[in-house]
Amino acid sequence: MGKLLKDLGYYNGKYDLIENMTVPMTDRVCWFGDGVYEATAVRNGVIYCLDEHIDRFYRSASFIEIEIPYTKDELKTLLSDLVLKVDTSETNHEAFLYWQITRGANIPRNHVFPENAKASLWVTVTPRKLADVYRTDKLITREDIRFYMCNIKTLCLLPNVLAAEAAKKAGAGECVFYRSEANGIKNRVTEGSHANIHCIKDGVLHTAPLDNLILPGIARRNLISACNALNIAVNENPFSLEFLLDADEIILTSSSNFCVRATHIDGVAVGGKSPELLKKIQDALVYDYMTKTSK
Ligand code: PLP
Numbered sequence: 001m002g003k004l005l006k007d008l009g010y011y012n013g014k015y016d017l018i019e020n021m022t023v024p025m026t027d028r029v030c031w032f033g034d035g036v037y038e039a040t041a042v043r044n045g046v047i048y049c050l051d052e053h054i055d056r057f058y059r060s061a062s063f064i065e066i067e068i069p070y071t072k073d074e075l076k077t078l079l080s081d082l083v084l085k086v087d088t089s090e091t092n093h094e095a096f097l098y099w100q101i102t103r104g105a106n107i108p109r110n111h112v113f114p115e116n117a118k119a120s121l122w123v124t125v126t127p128r129k130l131a132d133v134y135r136t137d138k139l140i141t142r143e144d145i146r147f148y149m150c151n152i153k154t155l156c157l158l159p160n161v162l163a164a165e166a167a168k169k170a171g172a173g174e175c176v177f178y179r180s181e182a183n184g185i186k187n188r189v190t191e192g193s194h195a196n197i198h199c200i201k202d203g204v205l206h207t208a209p210l211d212n213l214i215l216p217g218i219a220r221r222n223l224i225s226a227c228n229a230l231n232i233a234v235n236e237n238p239f240s241l242e243f244l245l246d247a248d249e250i251i252l253t254s255s256s257n258f259c260v261r262a263t264h265i266d267g268v269a270v271g272g273k274s275p276e277l278l279k280k281i282q283d284a285l286v287y288d289y290m291t292k293t294s295k
Contacts, residue, residue: 004087010123015082018124026105027120033156035102035120036060040218040255041130042083042095043293048255050076052218057101060153066103066119075121083125091127096256099123100155130289131257133282137173138264139250140166141241144177144190144213151212163193174252176265178241182213187241195254196220199247200274204233205281206247219253219285226284232277248273251281258285 009021028034038057041048054072061068068075079099088095104117146159163175174192182188190208191197196217198207205227210216227234244250249271250262259282262271 002085005085006087007127008082008086008123008125010082010121012120015085015123018126023120023122024105026107027102028104028106028114028117029100029102029120029155031106031109032111033154034064035066035100035155036064036153037098037100037155038153039096039098041289041293042088042097042125043130043289044093044295045080045084046293047076047079047083047097048289048293049218049222050079052221053255056153056216056218057099061101061119063149063152064154065113066101068101068121069119070121079123082123086125086127088127091129094127094129096126096128097123098126102155131260133258133260133286134279136261136263137252137257138171139174139176139192139252139262140170140172140266141176141178142166144179146177148212150190150214151210151216153215160193167193172264173260174262176241176244179213183211183238185238185240188213188238189241189244190214191217192252192254195252195257195260197244198223198251198253199239199244199271200249200251200277201243201247203274203277204235206235206237206239206243208238209236217253217255219255219258222285222288223251223253223259223281226281226288230280230284232281245270247271249275249278251278258282258289 007018008015009018011023038053040053100122102120104120106114142163167175176197177190178187191214208214224234252260
């Protein structure tokens with residue numbers, strides 16, 4: 001094996017340190033955000049929940065009619081090879097893997113798909129320890145002004161970016177989106193700017209249903225599996241902001257924050273009423289990650 005890199009950027013067959021990589025300005029992602037992406041944790045060179053992320057990646061690409069020029073197995077092999085090229089000795093052998101596919105190059109700028117478009121694959125690998133699952137976070141809320149294709153992991157993330165920045169400015173870590181009216185529910189909670197949102201009430205896990213208003217999070221799926229294994233009932237009906245505020249525990253999940261407890265929403269103390277149950281779930285999620293990524 002050659003010398004390990006401190007991080008890695010890959011674009012259509014070429015790779016180097018991220019800082020040395022450049023991409024053509026004609027890539028349609030620069031014009032239109034025309035692409036989809038995935039991200040997950042890596043430990044000991046093992047990509048956590050790779051099959052689930054690959055399946056969602058192909059689903060997202062197919063929703064927006066991008067043909068990925070690799071089979072799932074070819075892509076899995078490529079990603080697995082790339083993560084091994086990065087030095088993770090200072091981060092507990094952990095890293096974060098990100099990849100995206102875009103509709104390729106387009107000159108001149110034109111909304112319609114270019115003829116014979118060849119999709120571009122981008123990958124980055126960054127050494128990074130997994131965030132502490134047992135840490136807590138503060139949330140703010142915002143009307144969900146996004147489009148109606150939130151089930152696609154698209155690169156068009158401007159409302160999410162603005163909401164995440166607003167949370168940061170308010171001293172919080174995440175923003176909860178709600179739709180003032182959806183599925184007949186006033187102030188329906190959808191998800192966060194970069195996480196799914198759930199709550200525990202009277203021993204039941206409540207999580208938004210998988211429709212076009214939320215991303216089908218892989219960490220959400222893992223949370224539900226953990227609850228099933230622990231005999232904790234799961235309710236996938238839509239719920240309101242008022243229901244969330246009154247819940248026993250409020251939880252954020254994502255591939256970089258497996259199960260984080262929220263302590264405040266818009267400056268008001270929330271949750272903290274079912275810590276033992278929450279800890280059982282968190283322990284189960286950490287166990288799953290550690291066992292599936294052990295050498
Ligand atoms: N919802 C949104 C909008 C996200 O951006 C993310 C993660 O980036 C999630 C939910 C959580 O998805 P996952 O658990 O697959 O990381």
